[in-house]
Amino acid sequence: MSVIDWFVLIITLLAVIAYGVYKSKSEKTLDDYFKSSNSMSWFLILLSIMGTQASAITFLSAPGQAYIDGMRFVQYYFGLPLAMVVLCVTFIPIYHKLKVYTAYEFLEQRFDLKTRALASILFLIQRALSTGISIYAPSIILSSLLGWNIYYTNLVMGGFLIIYTVSGGTKAVTYTQMQQLLIVFVGMFLAGYMVVHMLPPNVSFSDALHVAGKMGKLNVIETKIDVTDSHWWKDKYNIWSGLIGGFFLALSYFGTDQSQVGRYLTAKNTKESRIGLLMNGLVKVPMQFLILMIGSLVFVFYMFYQSPVFFNQKEVEKVLATDYKASFVSLQTKNDSLNSVKQVQTHQLVDAIHQKNELQIRNTQASLKEIDKQTKTIRADAVAIMKKADKTADTNDTNYIFLYFVVQNLPRGLIGLLIAMIFLAAWGSIAAALNSLASTTVIDLYKRMWVKEQTETHYFKASRWFTFGWGLFCIATAMFASKLGSLIEAVNVLGSLFYGTILGVFLVAFYMKKVGGKAVFYAAITTEIFVIAIYISDIISFLWLNVIGCLLVMGFAFLLQRILVKSITK
């Protein structure tokens, strides 16, 4: 990175930290610290919700995902707008009416303390682990770019955001998220513009879309349905898993995950919360569509220019330092010559598109798909060599594709801004997570069960300490995250193991008035065992786990309640 990039990066990050600390001046009570004294408008709620959900993982992995697998990942978000509507109708009025700090407080009022504690603990486990991964994601960038040790990088990465999260609580988190998202949007817009701008002069944006489409990278919708096919159930991203599984996941994430509930509980009133969530329902899918389109455009860019056989250069350097150097270099040479053929053919495809010559378009498309297949084989061979050379090698480079493009091709200054953008996106979601981990620990466990009769100042100070403590825990988790595959899936899978169960408990609370605390508590525990067993047996895509978990809790709770009533009657 150049001096200008360093300057842009450091100034941007310092400005956000300073702003966060400045905004935290007036915090003195628990209400300030966790609910910002109910002062937020819908616009801030919207940005905060988006900033919490869109982590660095979103901006690192999504374009890479589109590069590898096309744009069908967007279907994952189709259930989100529907979930926003259900939240506005059911969840928000109840949370605001009860004036709760956390979603789990409601469970005690509806059921009992042990159900509240169970939901809180499940949340703490999954949120703490996934936040660790969210710290690790931007750390890969630093370690890969600057050759820093990944463990020290995790420490630095987590440390900076702890400063303003500990001192400022929810208010600092929300206001910094606003700054962060604005910078993120500017960065992504510039990156998208630059990809198109750097294509050969005779290739327009429309041509690029046609080329991407012909290579199967604009496959936004997959409507195939075949419930008898086991592969269909394992297919992660199609319209059905997106609408149904995505709906349950979004309902659980936005309705019962304190990192999100804590955002819209800061709103002035029910109306502001609702508008914030509905606006999120309107903008999320198009936003994700545009981010993925950048990935597809990067794919097109590399059809005109040389692409590496593997995007994680650190791993490439490692294999080149072993006895496998010769075989790896041979694959690189093959890849380069295939790239040269691909470039010529892609120009021919663009010419055919200009001339609207359907026959030539089909022929060139078939030929390019064959080259793409060969390229994939070479990549697979390269990965196999890397594995032979080092069994612990990170052989998934999805998260490196966009970053590699940025560092290799964008002008000075913009690289710094985009690196800052990735940091800020990470900080936005990590800060909200730390804040929610602290609020759940203090409100649902510490104040409710461990240290009951203390002053407001005591709980306020304890909240700061818990935020700090969770920050350290998440950094420690990040240290062990280096062996996971595609990060975006790791985070989502982790959530899906618990989300269905927690959502089931809440839906029983809202809609099954006759079911009591005992029935729902044991139903939740039994379900969690089932969900983990289904996940381990690997028979279904993780998105469906949300549906299964939720329905199982409701079913078990209903049955258990009937059994309990019968045994009491007898």
Added chain:
Amino acid sequence: MQEEESSINKKWRNAYTLVIGTLILLIIFFYFFTKQFA
């Protein structure tokens, strides 16, 4: 009072319809987008 409440409820119903309608339009757009460039 009741009239006011029903007008507010109607506004929210319209907002929910807008969100769901936009999703349906987006899915239709994506469907043709996929077909157009395939």
